[in-house]
Amino acid sequence: MSEGIKVGDAVITLPDGTTASFPLLKGTEGPAVIDIRALYQKLGVFTLDPGFTSTSSCVSSITYIDGDQGELWYRGYRIQDLANSCSFLEVCYLLMYGELPTGEQLDHFESAVKSEMCIHEKLIEFYRSFQQGAHPMAIMVGVVGALSAFLDEKKNYDDPVEREKASIKLVAKFPMLAAIAYRTAYGLPVVYPKRKFSYIKNFLYMMFHDPMNEDFDVDPVIVEAMEKIFILHADHEQNxxxxxxxxxxxxxxxxxxxxxxxxxxxxxPMHGGANEAVLNMLDEVKKRGAVDEYLTRAKDKNDSVRLMGFGHRVYKNFDPRSVIMGEIAHRVLETLNSHELELFQLAIEMEKKALADEYFIKRKLYPNVDFYSGVVLEAIGIPRDMFTVIFALSRTIGWISQWSEMMADPVKKIGRPRQLYVGEKCRQIPHARDRLSRTISPALTQRTRNVWSPVKKSIHHHVHKLHVV
Incomplete structure (x- = not known):
């Protein structure tokens, strides 16, 4: 894969007068980057960039974001066009292979995905080890990692065919993994996918099907809404x-x-849990019945209240996904005529007032995709603790495409960030009699006791139970 076009050199000069030049590279779109891979070799210094706000960590051709213009592209296609014209599986194909599929390619891809949807029965047994009420995301971390024991078999992932197989397996199995996580957390029986259903409908079927009823149907508006939600969350560059x-x-x-x-x-909660935080905020505003008061408090830097669902780390104009999500919310809530309509109307009121307020305008705090997505998911019947699981299900194709792109690079380097060390200089360990006899502050002693006492009680409790048994 191309590493961009060299358009010149950037010269860096240190305070002592030492200088060195570094390639200035330009990609297809976006700002140029200074290739500083030889920085330490040439100048003996590193850069400091907490949060990687100004650092390109890789070269990629998958997703492009222009935060100033409010643009998001997958493989060169605008997110608005993809959401309005394509199915989620078409977008999956696009992210994996770089082009939208033909009809024949899509049929083959969908057939391959459906053939891999079921998970190993031993893995279903693994779910049963989680207690009822366990958070679905805790379950997902465990079971997806456990897939290695069933599917990895020491594959050679330098082989593009093996990478493709692994990618299809993950995309295919994730709906069942997510649905069983939900049903395990709520003490419900496992539901298996059906070949006659689409990818999205299969997920909804495995989530919500009542085994006592043979028939299952879901409003096409709901299926379409979930299709668009999945597309909007499929990838988002180097988050x-x-x-x-x-x-x-x-x-x-x-x-x-x-x-x-x-x-x-x-x-x-700073990443995938934002839409749940928006609903919690709307619940609070609804209970108090005071939108203006909440917005006033959100502007007070000394107040702990925050306006959730507004602003974005990358988008400094508007989040292009939020417009589509607002349209989805309108359609879903009007179709279902659900009680979440009140929350939706409250969200609209908050958006209008915030966007007319000079404080939020000046700071370019516009609604992001999370502002309406939680309202939609809850209206569909998805519990709040499943919101992040839905996000993970949508994002799996982006993750695996990014992984595959990285693995295709013939030159692989393990990630190893540097640091600015501000700790102690090298020092000698005191003699045992000196270090063990020294005194420490009473506050530190008490803090240690506060931490250790509950642990000791727990240990004694379990040891006592063991002896009794």
Whole structure:
């Protein structure tokens, strides 16, 4: 894969007058980058960039974001066009292979996915070891990692055929993995997929089918909404979870372990849990009945209240996905005529007032994709603790495509960030009698006791039970 076109050199000069030049590279779109891979070799220094806000971690041809213009492309296609014209499986094919499929290619791809949808019965037994009420994301981290024991078999992932097989298996099995996580958490029996259903409908079937009823049907509006939601979340460039997948893969870990690492990263409330936080905010505003008061508090930097679902780390204009998500919300809630319609109307009111407020306009705080997605998912009947699982299900194709692209690079380097060390200088260990006899502050002693006491009680409790048995 091309590493971009060299358009010149960037010269870096240190305070002592030492200078060195580095290639300035330009990609298809977006800002140029300075290739600083030889920085330490040439100048003996590293860069410091917490959060990687100004660092390109890889070269990729999959997804492009222009945060200033509010653009998101998959393989050169605008997200709006894909969401309005394509199925999720077409987008999966696009992300995996680089082009949209022909009718014949799509039929073959869909058949391959359906053939791999079921998971091993031993893995279903593994689900039963989780207690009822376990968080579905906790279950997903475990079972996706456990796929390695069933599907890896020491494959050679330098082989593009093996990478393709692993990618199809993950995309195919994830709906059943996610559905069983939900049914395990809620103490419901496992439902197996049906070949006659589409990818999206199979997921909804495995989630919501009542075994007491032979028939299953779902409103086409719901299927279409889920189709679009999956497309909107399929990939998003080098975000936290995708970067996690890539850095795990850089050690040549198997793809199932890499995706499990991505799920763990996604689980955090700063990443995948944002739409649930929006619903919690709307619940709070609804209970108090005070939109203006909430917005006022959100503007107060000394107040803990935050306006959830507004603003984005990358988009400084608007999130192009949010417009589509707002349209989806309108259609779903009007079709279902559900009680979430009240929350949706409240969300619309908050959006209108925030976008008319100079404080939010000045800071370019516009609604992001999470502002409406939670309202839609809850209206469909998906519990809030499953929202991030839905996100993971949608994002699996992006993760595995990014992993596959990285593995296709003939020159592989393990991820190894540097640091700015500010700890102690090298020092000698005191003699045992000196270090063991020294005194420490009473506050530190008490803090240690506070941490250790519950642990000791738990140990004594379990040991006592063992002796009794």
């Amino acid at each position: 936290a979870s995708t970067s996690t997948v890539r850095i795990a893969g850089s050690s040549l870990a198997n793809p199932f372990a890499c995706i499990a690492a991505g799920i763990a990263s996604l689980w955090g």
